[in-house]
Structure formats: structure tokens, C-alpha cells
Amino acid sequence: MIDRQDVMRMARLARLELSEEEIELYQRDLNSFLVSGRKLQQVDVSKVEGTSHAVAVIGELRPDVVGESLPQEAVLGAGPQVFNGFFKVPRIVEGQE
């Protein structure tokens, strides 16, 4: 069972701000996923190889050739704070002995 704490933790990890109603909504939804999941667990898959991708594509590789990048203004346009061509971010960690 997914409880209220689980939902809040997942929201925190994904940087989502949820209202009280949304927390209840997602707790209900996620639990119904688990119910469907339990049904799938009854299927015998002992002879099936694990799947990580929906389609079995062979990885296509790209030759090592340099192409166009975006102009600096376009790149920096996505940041709330910039300084001298850099993105500016607040303090990251605190040190101690």
C-alpha cells in the first residue's frame, strides 16, 4: 500500500508541489496501479526474458561529427538568474569538520 508519506516523498524527489486534494488523488491512483500490478504478477514469466524497451530496435550509432549548437542567449534564456554568460545558482552544500 502507498501511504500519504510515500506520495509526499515522491513529489519531493520530482520537485512537485501538491495540494492536499492532489496528494489524496495520487495516493488513490497509485494504489489502483498496484492492484493492476498484482494481477500481472500472477502470470507465469519464468520462461520469458526480461524486457527493458517496448520495441526491439538495434542501437543506431552516430558518426563523431560536430554540428551546430544554440546561441548563448538562447541557452541562457532558460535560466532565472545569469551572470557573465553563466547560470547563477544558490549555495550547494555546507561544509563541516
Add this chain to the structure above:
Amino acid sequence: MKYDIVIGLEIHVALLTESKFLCSCATAFGAPPNTQCCPVCLGLPGALPLVNEQAVEYAVRAGLALNCEINHFSRFDRKNYFYPDLPKAYQITQDVFPICTNGYLEYYIDDVLRRTTITRLHLEEEAGKLVHSSGSIVDSEYSLVDYNRAGIPLIEIVTAPDITSPRQARLFLEQLRLLMLYMGVSDTKMEEGSLRCDANISLKPAGSTVLGTKVEIKNLNSFRALERALEYEAARQSRVLEQGGEIKQESRTWDERSGRTLSMRSKGDAPDYRIFPEPDLPPLRLEPDWVFRIRETLPERPLERLHRLEESYGLSRYESTFLVNYADFCQVFLELAEEGEDNTDLANLLMGDYARLAREQGHLEPQRLAGLLQILQEGLITHNQGKAVLEELFKSPLSAREIVKEKGWEVLKDPAQLKGVVQQVLTANSELVERYRGGEEKLWGFFVGQVMRTVQGKADPQMVNELLKGELTQKS
């Protein structure tokens, strides 16, 4: 109590591709910040990554050089976390199925060959570069981010925890760096961050098989920093254990200025990466033929070259090590050396005055250096004059033989001519000759010096000694 030190290393090596791992942005170092970025490496919605073939080849080459098994099936995974140097909020890496596994690296510690197990080697993307306002991550009010580096292909190499001293860790890393350089997969510049090392270190009671709690040390950007940080950390842990304390499992950062490791207390939650198979990239399948071709064309490894120089060129470990460490000098050496012969003179010339001059002014045409060796062997000039000719070779377009001729530096080879000089010197100093014959033997050096001065150093010292001996004993 005495403790055993247990060290494992994680090394990140930036690969020398022209374009990034999953997009075609340039990887060149030193461009203005945030000018080598595109929707793929910034993680903008809808962008589709494609794997750079050269990066895969380099990873395989590095894996083969490290005696790894090359996995014909490997897979990319998405590692999710928020950190300012990660524009996508996830890193594409290889978690469960890395491209290479189970290898080893051999290297010398004081003439004893040691082997460290390589647990795995996998491909992943580089993060952006953070510049901290105060110069250190621990006390900066803010940081600046440049995403030019984000998405450059990396290999992460993980060792087993079988390194037992800080010095061994440094020697291992030095050999690994050299290997990557020889394989041509990276420029391995620690100062530019293209080779980085994190170290895990724990202590256990001497002889015990139970591992202690490990601490991870980050920010080790030189060989010296690695060794010093591990020494500091081993001493710190030992002190904590002696006082009955417990080691906390944590990440610490090396602070070069204070020479200490400092705990990194993260402001966020404990990491939960929620790793899952990367949906935008299919698994990587390598053709056995393709891997075979890379294996066949693998360049010579540094250790193989070391043994070749010792066995086929008659060099000592010391000389061979110099040449292996400085591949450009080795290239000059191999061009001029005779296989199956003793090439000590050539090696010593390269390591001595030549090294100093070549580092300042670049290498000479090997053939010009060969000309100098030739006239030294012929005895056309003395060893001391050889140094002067070498200096001239770096300044003048003339050959060694032409320089000697132009400067009039040929050794006086005619014994009769030299004998005249010797006699002249002795006559001019007859009083001292008497004193020498009376037992003041230390005057010998004075006579030699006078003769050499008269001929401006252009005499074979051995011949001078013989002639002097003849003259001084004859008439007594």
C-alpha cells in the same frame, strides 16, 4: 591497534571525441561559457539522443587495454537527481549492464609487479562545470554553471577495494593515466578535469577480513592530492577508532588549502536515484567482428613498452621508465636506437641536457641528433664539447659536424701536436714541475688544467693524461 588500509578508486576519464556523447555539440575546451549546448544536452522536451560511435570505440579500446571482458550487450540507464551541474535532472549512464567488466591493471611498486582488479568500466555523460564564488564548494554563497562540458562522453572505471596504501593508489592512477594516453582515448589532463578520481577508503584491524565503514573522498584533482588526502583520511579514521568513535559513512571533499578532508553535508534528502532503463536509447549491441578489429589494432601498452625497452634496447628500469613516461622522447629514442644493442648513451643524452633544451624549445629532427652521436662516437669532439654542440643544434640550422668545423672544435688528435703543447706547459712551469717531482702530487690537476686551457678544451683528457705521465716520469 594497528589497522590495514583498504582503498578502492573510481576514475572518470573524458573521451577525446570531437562531438559530445549523445549530440553533435563540440567538446573543445576553453570556449565561452554555454556556447556548446543544444536541446539534447540541455534536456529540452522532445530532443532525441544518438550515441557517438567513436565514444563506444574508445570505451572498448580502454576496456581491452584493461584486460576486461567486452560485453556484446550493454544498456543505458537513467539516473535521476537534482544538482545544478546536471541540466536534464538525470544522467544517462550504464548501471546494470556495463560495456566492460572484470579486468585488471598491472603496475610496478618498487620493482614488484602488482595487479589491481578492475570491477567494471561503463559509458556515461559528463556533467556541467561549477565555478564556486569563494573557490571552494563548502563555503560559497553562490555558484556559476557552464554546460559546455555537460554531455561529453566519459568512461567510469571502478577498481576492487584491493589497494592497500595511499602511495599504491597514486602509482595505480599514474599507470592508468599513462595507459589511457597510450590508447589515445583521452588527453588525461587532471588540471582540466579530463581525468578525475574519487577514492573510497576504510580501515580494518590488521589481518581482519571484515571491512570497516568506508568514506568517499571527492575533489582529488592531482596525483599529489590523491596521496595526501588518503594519508590524511587514514590518519583521521585511525584517530577516531582509537578514541572509541565510529566512522560515519559519508562523502568528504579534499581541501587543498588546509590539507584536510571536510564532510560534505548535503542540504537535500539522502540520494534516491530511481534508476530505470533509458527509454530514449535502445540497448547497445557490439558486433564481435568490430570488437575483434579494435583488439587487433590496439596500440602498445606502457608496460609492454617498458619491457621492450629493457629487453631489446639494453636499457635500465630507470631509463626505460623515463622514456615510457615521456612518449615524445621515446619516439626520438626509437627512431635512433639500434635494436639488440646497448643504447644507454643515447638514452642518457635524451634524459640529460637534451631533455632540458627540448622541453624549452621543442624536439630536434632525430637525424640531427644522430649526427651528434656519430661524431661523439668517432671521437671528433670530447663529451664536454658535445654539450656545446647540442646547444648550437637548437640554435643553428647546421649539422653537428658542420658546427664543429665552423667553430674549430675538433679535438687535437695528433699526439705530436699535443705533445708539443704539453712540453710547452711544463717548460713554462718548471718550478712547479720540480715541486711535483718532489712529491706534491696534487699539482697534477694544475698541469692538466693548463694543457686543456691552452687547447681550449679540444683535447681528449685521456691522451693529455698519458702524455703528461710520459713527460713527468721520463726525465726524473
